[in-house]
Amino acid sequence: MSFDEGAVRVVRADKGSVLVAPDDGLEPLRAVLDRDGLAALDDGRAVPTVGDWVLVDDADGEPHVRQVLPRSSALVRDSAGATSREQVLAANVDVVLVVEHLDPDSDLGRVERLLTLAWRSGARPVVVLTKADLVPDPASMAQDVGAAAIAVEVHAVSAATGAGLEPLRALLTPGATLVVVGPSGAGKSTLVNALAGRDVMSTGERREQDGRGRHTTTHRELVPLPGGAVLIDTPGIRGIGVVADEDALATTFADVAELVALCRFADCHHEGEPGCAVADALATGELSRRRYDSWRKLAREAAYQARRADSRLAAQERNRWKKITQEYQRGMRGPGRPRG
Ligand SMILES: Nc1nc2c(ncn2[C@@H]2O[C@H](COP(=O)(O)OP(=O)(O)OP(=O)(O)O)[C@@H](O)[C@H]2O)c(=O)[nH]1
Numbered sequence: 001m002s003f004d005e006g007a008v009r010v011v012r013a014d015k016g017s018v019l020v021a022p023d024d025g026l027e028p029l030r031a032v033l034d035r036d037g038l039a040a041l042d043d044g045r046a047v048p049t050v051g052d053w054v055l056v057d058d059a060d061g062e063p064h065v066r067q068v069l070p071r072s073s074a075l076v077r078d079s080a081g082a083t084s085r086e087q088v089l090a091a092n093v094d095v096v097l098v099v100e101h102l103d104p105d106s107d108l109g110r111v112e113r114l115l116t117l118a119w120r121s122g123a124r125p126v127v128v129l130t131k132a133d134l135v136p137d138p139a140s141m142a143q144d145v146g147a148a149a150i151a152v153e154v155h156a157v158s159a160a161t162g163a164g165l166e167p168l169r170a171l172l173t174p175g176a177t178l179v180v181v182g183p184s185g186a187g188k189s190t191l192v193n194a195l196a197g198r199d200v201m202s203t204g205e206r207r208e209q210d211g212r213g214r215h216t217t218t219h220r221e222l223v224p225l226p227g228g229a230v231l232i233d234t235p236g237i238r239g240i241g242v243v244a245d246e247d248a249l250a251t252t253f254a255d256v257a258e259l260v261a262l263c264r265f266a267d268c269h270h271e272g273e274p275g276c277a278v279a280d281a282l283a284t285g286e287l288s289r290r291r292y293d294s295w296r297k298l299a300r301e302a303a304y305q306a307r308r309a310d311s312r313l314a315a316q317e318r319n320r321w322k323k324i325t326q327e328y329q330r331g332m333r334g335p336g337r338p339r340g
């Protein structure tokens, strides 16, 4: 990864300030944000997040974040609430490890969902199937998951025996940034600790004790791994909710997208229309009902998110006009009015 001269990396983001890691390997340094809690990014302003590269200066006596460098990737969550917007959980991530257990059986829908999240971020997903030591034939199970993970590496591993870890070690290249996502109990911490050769990822219990507000100031959410790679580990990322997005969905479900393109009608709903390639593929078994349902579900979410984003824009627009109208009406009331 390359970055501008003088940029430092955010190892932890708080309200109003961030911790940054100076190059010299000294303790992280706290740098404050502007009063609105934002910093310049591209044409606008943004909340700096873990993994961001930022420019800091201390012209006014204390370290101050002046600029967030453009992000090569961003893991986002669309947070709840009408006034909410996309929340960036981590930036400049190279690899998203999608962790899922082999025992109990892997949940393919969950893998597809997390792959969509990863594709949307711009980072490369890699699927890791844990607990290979607990099942008789991990290789064939990995193959089944592979069928749902188009163009993605799938590795069956056991942290217990160390089997299958080598190809993952190969991902720990200098400067690489990884995040790990997956359900609770999938073996994320165990996996990362096995790769790191020490306890770098805290367990569920410890995490709850020192939940968000009570971390000590030196707590790093950006953890060094062997080989010069780093892991971003924040509570928000592990159990990330969702996230579909039309483009990402078309990547995760490239097979379905290809079928959709073959439907006779461009606006086919795949609900019995003539010439529906999706229905044909379901009939022949080329497309499984399971995968179809999983795609439908995520597609509905993506459409919902898109509408929500649209209605937020519409609301902003309405507010803008309301303000303009009020100004205008105040103006009509003549001089002497207080200027808003
Ligand atoms: N047999 C076996 N057990 C494993 C393996 N990996 C993890 N486990 C066990 O699975 C349980 C859950 O592992 P964790 O690493 O805590 O799971 P996690 O995904 O970090 O869970 P959260 O912290 O809740 O998100 C632990 O009891 C581990 O010992 C494995 O490869 N083989």
Ligand SMILES: [Zn+2]
Pocket: 260, 263, 264, 268, 269, 270, 271, 273, 275, 276, 277, 278, 279
């Ligand atoms: Zn169709």
